[in-house]
Amino acid sequence: MIWTDISDEVxxxxxxxxxxxxxxxxxxxxxxxxxxxxxxxxxxxxxxxxYLDQVVKADGRHEGxxxxxxxxxLKMGNIGEFQEKYQGLSTELCTWLxxxxxxxxxYYPKNGFMSWHNNWNAHGYNILLSYTENGGGFFKYxxxxxxxxxxxxxxxxxxxxxxxxxxxxxxxxxxxHTAGTHEPRLTLGFVIPNIDLWRCMIEDISGKDxxxxx
Numbered sequence: 001m002i003w004t005d006i007s008d009e010v011x012x013x014x015x016x017x018x019x020x021x022x023x024x025x026x027x028x029x030x031x032x033x034x035x036x037x038x039x040x041x042x043x044x045x046x047x048x049x050x051y052l053d054q055v056v057k058a059d060g061r062h063e064g065x066x067x068x069x070x071x072x073x074l075k076m077g078n079i080g081e082f083q084e085k086y087q088g089l090s091t092e093l094c095t096w097l098x099x100x101x102x103x104x105x106x107y108y109p110k111n112g113f114m115s116w117h118n119n120w121n122a123h124g125y126n127i128l129l130s131y132t133e134n135g136g137g138f139f140k141y142x143x144x145x146x147x148x149x150x151x152x153x154x155x156x157x158x159x160x161x162x163x164x165x166x167x168x169x170x171x172x173x174x175x176x177h178t179a180g181t182h183e184p185r186l187t188l189g190f191v192i193p194n195i196d197l198w199r200c201m202i203e204d205i206s207g208k209d210x211x212x213x214x
Contacts, residue, residue: 001128001139001141001152001161001162001163001175001177003152003159004160004162004202004208005207006129006159007204009096010204010205011158013089013092014131014158017089018158020085021186022133024081024082026107026184028079029072029107030109032079033107033112036070036071036072038068039070041068043112043180046066046178047115047116047140047178051115051116052149052178055115064118065122067115067117068114070109070112071106071109071113071114072106072107073106073107074086074105074107075102075105089188090102090105090188093188096204097190097201098200102189103189104189105187106188107184107185108137108184108186108187109184110181110182112181112184113178113179115178116142116176116177118174118176119177120166120167122165123165124192125163125164125193125194126162126165126190127190127198127201127202128160128161128162128187128188129188130158130159130160130185130187131157131158131185132156132181133156133157133183133184135154136181136182137154137179137181137183137185138179138181140179141163141177142175144166144172144174154181160205162198162213165191195214199211
């Protein structure tokens with residue numbers, strides 16, 4: 001996973017949305033995240049090296065999605081004005097990027113997280129757009145080749161990460177990762193099956209050439 005820039009054109013879509021979002025009463029979303037059936041542990045444990053080791057050892061018994069999570073995906077249900085606003089942004093972004101749809105549109109409360117997982121049941125090229133006001137969020141991944149754990153800290157404001165999540169039959173590309181935050185956070189995710197379309201979307205987001213990315 002690597003950082004990429006966000007162009008002014010895309011920020012003009014994202015910034016008004018985050019400005020609006022974090023001025024709202026977030027208690028309904030906080031309750032939905034708290035009531036998430038996967039909310040069974042803490043960020044400290046679910047994002048730890050010890051938990052990562054358990055998931056890696058589970059191998060094929062791990063389904064791919066995070067087994068523990070304190071978060072809420074707005075795509076899961078009708079949540080009033082939040083629903084209208086997120087769908088409006090999603091339509092605008094997908095039209096601009098030529099994407100079929102968003103894969104996730106996740107809200108994390110303070111101390112929210114997703115446990116270590118590898119998404120090998122939803123493999124493909126990925127684009128993640130994330131927002132924290134003060135840079136309190138993080139994304140960690142295990143390098144598929146070296147097994148080194150790398151932490152990417154939110155810079156504050158909107159940021160973009162891109163990469164590839166491999167399938168179980170691509171052992172050198174299976175991509176264990178986790179995310180968490182010490183302040184409220186948003187993440188919008190896209191999964192793209194085709195590398196050329198993925199590069200085109202990155203170019204649309206960053207305003208820069210992405211032909212070298214793979």
